[in-house]
Amino acid sequence: MGLINDNPENPFKEAIPGSPAFITSIDKVVNWARSNSLWPLTFGTSCCAIEVMMAAGAAHHDLARFGAEVARPSPRQADLLVIAGTIVKRMEPLLKTLYDQMAEPKYVIATGACAISGGPFIYDSYTTIRGAHEVIPVDVYVPGCPPRPEAFFYGLLTLQKMIIEGQTIAKPFERRKPVLSVLPPRIKLEQIRDELVKNLTARSVTDLNQNPKELGL
Amino acid sequence: MSQTIESFKLLLENAFSEPLTYLEASQLLTIKVQENQLFATLKTLKETLKFDALIDHAGVDWPNENKIELIYILFSTHHNQQIMVSADIDRNQPTPPSVSSLWAIAEWQEREVFDLLGVTYKNHPDLRRLFLEDNWVGSPLRKDYKDDFILERPW
């Protein structure tokens, strides 16, 4: 799973002359700049796109706080590919092309169960790709169906942290292993569940205590 | 002009010479036709009763009864009425007539049904796959479809 540069003889990789101290300081500045101006590609294939692109980008949650609001319609100008939604066989070559067209450095966040593993469509589906990592390398996984905007932001912050810590100019193609960014440490799963239960009970559309076995599911 | 269902049914029955078979299963006004009368019925609905929009066309696979059910949902902007036409065709040799000469949109909707259920329409101008790759083998929406890619549900 994931990426990483398994070709050590990369022709693009050259040692930069000069003292290591100089490179390290430059690295810090460059990585800081890169991490704070991630331009995402406008790319969404199904329901997660509504959550991630609309909810996260809109005023209430506001992606602009993290410098990632400049959605680009062209892969040439984008740094970040957010895979928001189901990838089907027909989409696979297009996703690959989009990824290849993006200029280095490029980062990939896979949001939602579908992009991680196939999600709700993992079984009995004739066309759903089981995880975006089967097509392109992924840096950060954000689970959820769809993920909350908070979870997505946490994934973005995780990626920023990886960029700041990780890449250097001297080794442009090397990256860390992909990570799974679940929830911010202070938010408990119970809190989210209680909030959902409260909302659902208030509207009383669902019997939350029903047993799926009795429904024959 | 808008009428009640009852007065519309009268209008409907006057337009056809044979009595119609209604299906009670759906909330929509539904008539059942034989495969050999399918095209004539739809033509009458279009030309005499002014059903000018084919809203949807789909197929349902019934492997136990060895049939494929074709569904046409029509809308008449003239009468403000919807009607559903259902026809059963043979599952092994599904060759119903194409209605793309009546409604142009049917061309694409029939391509979808051809793609997913393997129904080969007669007199269709351009019967190619629509959603799946051109070299796909089989019809994935048939209930007995299997291939190597599918992961079986383990329970």
Ligand code: SF4
């Ligand atoms: S993970 Fe859930 S919300 Fe996201 S694309 Fe898949 S089904 Fe839709």
